[in-house]
Each structure stands twice: as C-alpha cells, then as structure tokens.
Amino acid sequence: MKDFINAYSWINIHYLLQGLWITVAVSVVSIIGSYVLGSILGIIRYVNIKIVSPVVGLIIDIIRNLPLLLIIFFTYFGLPNLGFRPSSVWATIIALTVFESTMIAEIVRSGIAAVDPGQMEGARANGLTYGQAMYHIILPQAMKKMIPALVSQFISLIKDTSLATIIVLPDLMHNAQIVYGQNSTYILPMFLMIAIMYFIVCYALSVLSRSLERRMS
C-alpha cells in the first residue's frame, strides 16, 4: 500500500499525464490523417478505375497485412537511408497514418458496397451525376453503417501508439517505463495506472460511438 502512495506522487502522475497528452495528440493527428487518406483510398478501390484501382488495392492489401511495428521501424530507421529523417513524433504519425488508412480504406469500401445499389440507380435516374449521387446519397448512408467499425479501428490506433515507445516516443507507456525504471517498487502501481488511463480513453470512445449509433438510427 505504501508503494502505491509513494508511486502516485504528484511528480510521477504529472509525468504520466504528459505522456498521455503525447499519446492523445499523436492519436488525434493520425486519426484525422488516416480517416481522410483512408476514405480517398477506399473510394478509389470501390469505383474501379482502370489500372489505378487494382494497383491501389494491391498496395492496400500489402500494407494491411504487415505488422505495424515493422512499418514504424521502416519509417524511423529505414527512411533515413533515403535521405529523409523524421523525428520520433513524426515517424509515429506517418507510420500510424499509412497503416491505419489502409485498414480504414477496407472499412469504407465495404461500407459503400453494403448500400443498396438501387439507391445509386434511383439517384442517377433522377438526374444526379455519379459524383453528386455518391456524395449526397451513397456516402451519408454508408457512413452510418461504418461508424462501429471505424470507431473500433480508432481505438486500436490509440492502443497501437504504445508500440512507438520502441523509437523513444515520449508517450504514456514510455514515461511509465522511465518512472518504474527508477524504483522497482513502482512497477505494479505504474502498470495499474497506465492500464487505467488507456482504458478510460479507449472506453470513453467506444461509449461515444454507441450513443452516436443510437442517435443516427
């Protein structure tokens, strides 16, 4: 019990919160980036442009099936060989955005495919162009179907930021390791605290998505 009281001193908690802030900031930037990029890729894959769509599809499948950790190593240690040296924060954001956008592309593609094709035909028959029909009719309906899958993908993105400790991103996991590295009696309290912190962030997001789903249906 005394260990816990000592471990949760204001300095340590403050340090963990700084890590949490980095985790959240990196996650938010990557979520926005991968959502935008993933939607574009998903739509390209859905609409079947000659040559472009199969090539994009193959690249998506390759990146989707690699471990994120490998992509993080690749951006941080591999890219400098090509003359581009990102900081650990940017390397994490790039790796997460590239990896998660391929996951989101698949969600977007199957979300659009799940909309009744009669919707598109009806919209075209009423004089809308393909782009208009897609933007005003198909995408809003597809969006509703995609919300649960998208949110669980964003949750796994937040959890995956912890992998970037390996390239010394000063995130929650990394800062906890620093704290318990100083004093081995802090190990258990630190693990408990970061588990709670990650849980609160991720669980809050899943509760939010459930209420969003209810309101839209």
Next chain:
Amino acid sequence: MIAIFHNYGGLLLQGFGQTLLCSIIALLFSLIIGSMFAIFEVTPVKSLRVIARVYIEVFRNIPLLVITMFFYVVIPMFVTKISGFAAGTVGLTIYTSAFIAETVRSGIQSVDPGQMEGARANGLSWWQAMRHIVLPQAFRYVIPPLGNQFINLVKNSSVLAFVAGFDLMYQGNVIASDSLNTMTTYVVIGILYLIITLPLSYWMRYLEKKLA
C-alpha cells in the same frame, strides 16, 4: 536482398518459426478462453455475464504492449522467472481471447433463437442444446472473422520483439544492426510476414463472399 537471405538464412528461419509457433499456440488458447467467455455472455446466469463483460471490456481497451510487458516485468518479481517468448505468448493469448469472445458471441447470437427453444422443448438441457445445436451452427458464421483474428495475431506477435522473444521482428532488428542494411532487411522481414498473412487474407475474403 539475396545477400540477406543468404547470410542470415538461419536467423530468418528461426524467427519465422518462432512467430508461427507463438501465433498458433496463442490462437489455440485464445480460442478456448474466448469461446468460454462468449458462452458466459449468453448464459442465463447473470454473474457469469458480468464476469465475461468485464473481462472483454478490460482487455479490449488496454494496449497489447501493456499486457505483455506486465507479464514480462511483473511475473518474475512475484512468481517465477519467465522467458520473453512465454510472456509474449501469454500476453497475446489474453489480448486476443477478448476479441475472439466478441466474435464468437456475435456468431452465437446470429443463430436463430428458435433453434435453442426447439432444442429445449425437445428435452435437451441448456448446455446440451448450446453444445450440440447452437455452437456448431455459430462456428460456421465465425470462420472468416476468426481467420482475420489469426492474421491480426500473426501481426501482433511482433510485440515479442519488445521482450526478446526471438521472433521474426526481433531477428529483423538483429540483422538490420549487423548488416547495416536497414531498408533491405525490413523489406525481407515484410515479405516473410506477407507469406503468412496475405494468402490467409485472400482466402478469408473468398470465404466471406461464399457465406454471404
């Protein structure tokens, strides 16, 4: 690239084997644990439902790395010395079982409730009906999502690199720092992962289409 295969063939093969071994062990155990919690979630017993709900929500919302590091760092302090491979596999099993529980539960719930009622009306106990009537039907629905979980498992097994689990990713880092040819090494490692995951992912997509 050929040079990497040629010079470090043994390390690559060892890493590949460890990754596959750890993924298969973790899959087997997480299937058992996951199915158990999935059944808990649909039982009429409220306390079991609460236990299952808590287990699933907790381990779905905590990073795999935190769980794995917990076993690697904390278990040796209080219980017994544990190898990186074992810690990683236990962490992977617990993390994945929460996802498999969700998958299997939705499979069970997609079976027509009339099946259960009919079986009960014919005199089977709740457990007999679950075991002989509902579960066999549920497993047909959940094969594609389970396959995707296995792909995730193979990818997530790279977390063993954090705990000296001698898996593919770990050996990749060893080779990268030894050959100084970082870019090519990671490409080679990527190809080796894709050999496992890519065919599996196309197969699961085919199964999904066939079942739909």
